[in-house]
Amino acid sequence: MTIAIVGGTGPEGSGLALRWAQAGETVVIGSRDRERACRTAETLNPALPQEGGSSARAVAISGEENQAACQSAEIVVLTIPFSGHAEMLKSLKPALRPGQVLVDTTVPLAASIGGRSTRTLGVWQGSAAEQAAELVPDGVRVVAAFHNLSAEWLRLDGPVDCDVIVCSDDKQAAQKVRALARKIPGVRALDGGKLENARIVEQITALLIGFNIRHKGHSGIRITGLPRESYDI
């Protein structure tokens, strides 16, 4: 299974790339600029485990221009600022095909139009993820996830102290993405219900950014009080 990370040269995208490649997934970092994508991949690959104890390192992360990255992937993960969200989806349209899973991690922060990172913008469709669902070709399955996962945690070694809430109208695609989330050590993945619930999950990020600013931390969330099996379905 190949995972394309559109906007993967940024901190969130490259953090996810690293963690998934460490878990054995094939990851393609996408960027508008292919050279830049390759350079990011090169900086990440040394952090991957070496294959079979030999001195040859498995090159699990590669770089591509965004459209090319999408063409080869079963799962396309969007890690871009909201300011470029709609435009990027329009430009990716020819590269996406039915059956693919598009994972949207985008948070419509007011910072994307020069406002505060602790506030969100109103999106006509309700959320960035629902905007994505409107812009992808028919048959592409949109899943919202990873909004609350700090890039700082991802780039460090060791487990991430955060749950990932996964929202989608496609149950199979959501399950696939929850399985992907669980490949990141420490992460528990939860069924957040329909895609419309991304409205809430996206906004939680603005709240977490507020905590980070006030307390100089890298906050995340855990959902408590659910039966253990809730995190394994």
Added chain:
Amino acid sequence: MTIAIVGGTGPEGSGLALRWAQAGETVVIGSRDRERACRTAETLNPALPQEGGSSARAVAISGEENQAACQSAEIVVLTIPFSGHAEMLKSLKPALRPGQVLVDTTVPLAASIGGRSTRTLGVWQGSAAEQAAELVPDGVRVVAAFHNLSAEWLRLDGPVDCDVIVCSDDKQAAQKVRALARKIPGVRALDGGKLENARIVEQITALLIGFNIRHKGHSGIRITGLPRESYDI
């Protein structure tokens, strides 16, 4: 310090009443119907610790009509459905006075107008708490808190596995409410920033209700990744 709980005959209000009285606070349960408030108080008082080991029980929870409850209190906590929120605040107006802290726990669930409990209504002011701020007399300090605290957890013995995010434009009032939150065993209280952030905290409840429905649990949230002292300020 006396705490009035408006709508305190419901599960959230009586749960909070119980926990605060157990922590030694004087609590008045408010209801439209004074008799009903008194009956709820009578059912809660047997769960309070006995004073000084003597057989005489300290009656820490009493019942009052809502307005009368507010008049005697330094802190007024609103635990009512959103459907009655604006009307209740208008009716309380003569009983509220400058300097009092009004804690709003209200979540504008769509269920309050016959919709789903996993969806929220748009509130013109941005959140129930901001609506409250518009409706209270000048000088009443509005704080949003306790939205995500399950009534089920509150009515049980033992620690509550949930953080309380406290939002207010009045820093002193917010600090007072964080101290009150910490009197509930297990609860950590966090500075959620300005009152406008209640928009997000209120909505988290709808998400948690969705988890409860899907997984038959009583969910709460924990904020991770912050320095320890963030929970003690």
